[in-house]
Amino acid sequence: MDRVRVLFLPGVDEGNTNAQSLNVREVALRLDAALIESTLWYEDKPDPRLRDKPGIRLLKLQARGKSQRILREMLAGYDIISYVDFSPASYLFLHLPRLLRRNVKAVLHAEAPATQLVNPSRTLRFLFHGIYPRCDVYTGITDFVARDLQKNIGKRASLILPVGVDTKFFCPPAKRANPSPVVLFAGTLIERKGPQYVVEAAAQFPDVTFRLVGAGRQGFENVLRQRITKLDLKNVVLHGPKSQLQMLDIMRSSDIFLLASRLEGIPKVTLEAAATGLPCVVFRDYETPSVVDQITGYQVGTIDEMMKALERLTSDRSLRERMGAAARTHVQQFDWDVVGRIWQNAYLEIAAADGGEDDWSTK
Numbered sequence: 080m081d082r083v084r085v086l087f088l089p090g091v092d093e094g095n096t097n098a099q100s101l102n103v104r105e106v107a108l109r110l111d112a113a114l115i116e117s118t119l120w121y122e123d124k125p126d127p128r129l130r131d132k133p134g135i136r137l138l139k140l141q142a143r144g145k146s147q148r149i150l151r152e153m154l155a156g157y158d159i160i161s162y163v164d165f166s167p168a169s170y171l172f173l174h175l176p177r178l179l180r181r182n183v184k185a186v187l188h189a190e191a192p193a194t195q196l197v198n199p200s201r202t203l204r205f206l207f208h209g210i211y212p213r214c215d216v217y218t219g220i221t222d223f224v225a226r227d228l229q230k231n232i233g234k235r236a237s238l239i240l241p242v243g244v245d246t247k248f249f250c251p252p253a254k255r256a257n258p259s260p261v262v263l264f265a266g267t268l269i270e271r272k273g274p275q276y277v278v279e280a281a282a283q284f285p286d287v288t289f290r291l292v293g294a295g296r297q298g299f300e301n302v303l304r305q306r307i308t309k310l311d312l313k314n315v316v317l318h319g320p321k322s323q324l325q326m327l328d329i330m331r332s333s334d335i336f337l338l339a340s341r342l343e344g345i346p347k348v349t350l351e352a353a354a355t356g357l358p359c360v361v362f363r364d365y366e367t368p369s370v371v372d373q374i375t376g377y378q379v380g381t382i383d384e385m386m387k388a389l390e391r392l393t394s395d396r397s398l399r400e401r402m403g404a405a406a407r408t409h410v411q412q413f414d415w416d417v418v419g420r421i422w423q424n425a426y427l428e429i430a431a432a433d434g435g436e437d438d439w440s441t442k
Contacts, residue, residue: 273339
């Protein structure tokens with residue numbers, strides 16, 4: 080049997096910390112080279128782990144003519160185009176006659192509810208509506224996201240493809256010995272992610288240290304700083320963006336992970352936090368399987384419930400330790416070695432299906 084040829088659209092540059100880029104690299108590294116050949120883009124320096132790896136082709140994308148180059152590659156006889164994005168190249172490809180696209184399957188991986196597309200530009204809205212309905216295969220990162228896909232887009236996810244975590248890299252410290260609890264938030268500093276509620280929690284728990292890690296966007300970090308100054312908070316630290324290695328150190332020196340966002344799929348940071356032995360507090364709105372309520376942390380419904388969960392965890396070291404240990408055990412099922420096999424089987428199944436726009440998206 081010929082190898083299945085997969086073209087991944089996200090770039091895999093070494094310094095790219097975009098979640099899809101990180102996911103693509105981990106998946107490609109774990110695909111059986113005898114069964115699947117992966118083609119990956121980079122612009123400057125690719126992740127060094129991908130170089131000279133059997134079954135992986137690296138293509139350099141020049142600064143000029145990107146859309147034309149990507150479109151030309153999309154027409155180069157692949158079996159699967161993975162991680163279809165909202166780009167001009169994807170739009171042009173999906174509007175070509177099926178005869179020109181041949182049997183390639185364009186796969187859209189839904190990783191969050193559709194409502195996460197907040198205040199899109201006119202161009203993004205145009206691309207979204209021109210691309211989303213025309214893909215051949217749809218997958219959901221969780222059952223919740225799959226249901227949202229059916230409800231809001233009218234497309235049924237054929238497969239559930241979760242993301243994973245490297246549990247060998249993200250691992251707990253030998254002991255956590257902070258004299259007072261440290262609560263960690265990690266994510267883009269924008270209103271939708273809820274860092275403002277972390278600041279409010281810091282005001283309610285003055286003896287607890289709150290650390291916020293992430294890049295600011297649209298000046299929202301300045302809003303946070305102004306609020307911190309107004310409340311005269313001495314227990315909040317804004318760290319800015321950090322590398323994965325730096326995040327590992329920060330997680331290992333924290334005691335609780337708090338994500339105040341109401342709109343996610345499986346937040347990768349909750350998998351990473353769980354792998355380092357941190358109990359997590361998240362909102363139940365998106366039903367993430369990365370946190371088991373009252374076992375590995377808490378899934379809450381309101382800000383008041385969030386504060387009560389923090390109160391329980393910050394006041395009880397033994398509870399933190401039990402939940403952190405349970406989180407480490409639970410997250411083993413999301414190890415990339417396990418998840419990679421799920422993706423491999425899915426790609427083989429997709430490639431073997433007859434036709435292009437078949438009943439994958441409607442069954």
